[in-house]
Amino acid sequence: MADTTASSPAANCVEKLKSYVKTQKGFILAAEILISFIIIICYAASAYGGYSAVAICEMIFAMVFFGLFMMEMDKQIQVINWVWTDLFRAGIGAVLYIITSxxxxxxxxxxxARIAGGVFGLIAGILFAYDTYTIFLQVKSTRQHTAASTDDGV
Structure with missing residues (x-):
């Protein structure tokens, strides 16, 4: 007889998803994915569909980072500094969204549809800039806590 008390891997993943979206970083990444998808729809309905490349790339990058942070793979794969990588992703996304929008x-x-995509793109640029700011504050706080003492006195 099957053990019904054990949780399945899919249920565990859904629980991780629910709990991660409730965090500030998870909510920001989920909002970035959603607004990028809305922008893709707007640009796809436009006569100039070439502007959707920024939205597609930023949505994919946000999905990758969402998955990495949700599954806590950033703690397992320590070859890459994930905080700085996320900072560059969000900063470049903010600049690209603002310019194209x-x-x-x-x-x-x-x-x-192009104007609507541009307006949503400006909102996305602000969201990505806010994400950059929160990551910068995180980097700044970790640098202050881990700063080495320069006092040579004994």
Whole structure:
């Protein structure tokens, strides 16, 4: 007879997902994935679909980092400094979203889907910039706590 008290791996993964989305970092990454998906839809409906490349790349990167942090693989794979990698991902995403969104909003006359994608892109740029800021604060706080003493006195 099967043991019904043991949790299945799928249930364990769903529990990790639920608990990680409740954290600040998990909520930000989930919001980044969702808004990137909305931007992809807007640009796909536009006459100029080439702007969707930024949204696709940033959504994939956010999904990868969401999975890594949710499954706590960042603690197992210590070859890469995940905090700095995430900082660069979020910073580059913020800059790219703001640039492409301004281009779409300014030059999107007559194409409502392109303008909508640009507006959502500006919101995504602000979200990615906020993510960058929170990661920067995390880096700054860990540097202050782990700073070595420079006092040569005995």
């Amino acid at each position: 301004l281009i779409c909003v300014i030059g999107g006359a007559g194409d409502g």
